[in-house]
Amino acid sequence: MKKLNQDDLYNHIDKFLKSKGIDIRDDAPLGSRLKKACRRLTDTINNAQSTIKKARDHVDDRIDKVRDIVHKKTAPRKAPPKPAKKQKEKAAAEKTTAAKARPKRASKKTNPRKKVAAKRKVVAKKKADRNR
Numbered sequence: 001m002k003k004l005n006q007d008d009l010y011n012h013i014d015k016f017l018k019s020k021g022i023d024i025r026d027d028a029p030l031g032s033r034l035k036k037a038c039r040r041l042t043d044t045i046n047n048a049q050s051t052i053k054k055a056r057d058h059v060d061d062r063i064d065k066v067r068d069i070v071h072k073k074t075a076p077r078k079a080p081p082k083p084a085k086k087q088k089e090k091a092a093a094e095k096t097t098a099a100k101a102r103p104k105r106a107s108k109k110t111n112p113r114k115k116v117a118a119k120r121k122v123v124a125k126k127k128a129d130r131n132r
Contacts, residue, residue: 003046010038
């Protein structure tokens with residue numbers, strides 16, 4: 001918005017009152033008080049406008065920073081560089097020869113309940129041996 005001049009508000013009020021039939025003299029106490037009040041109000045309006053503009057700019061800067069952060073966090077990540085075809089072929093050949101050279105062993109997983117039962121048997125045997 002445009003800034004208001006010091007006497008613009010007073011001039012508008014003076015014109016309005018004259019149109020209603022009221023004449024205010026500048027040298028009268030009411031006229032000088034009215035003029036001072038209009039100047040203060042004009043200063044307040046101008047200061048409020050500048051403060052609002054600064055706040056709006058500050059908020060816009062913060063919103064831009066938030067947008068950048070969100071964009072960085074949600075942007076797709078770069079794919080790792082793909083190895084050349086020769087390297088792929090070598091790696092595949094090594095895997096197949098390694099797989100052929102040593103057969104996979106089947107891993108036996110014991111049931112935890114069986115482990116506990118086996119430990120109990122061992123402990124019971126030791127106790128029995130001691131008592132004899």
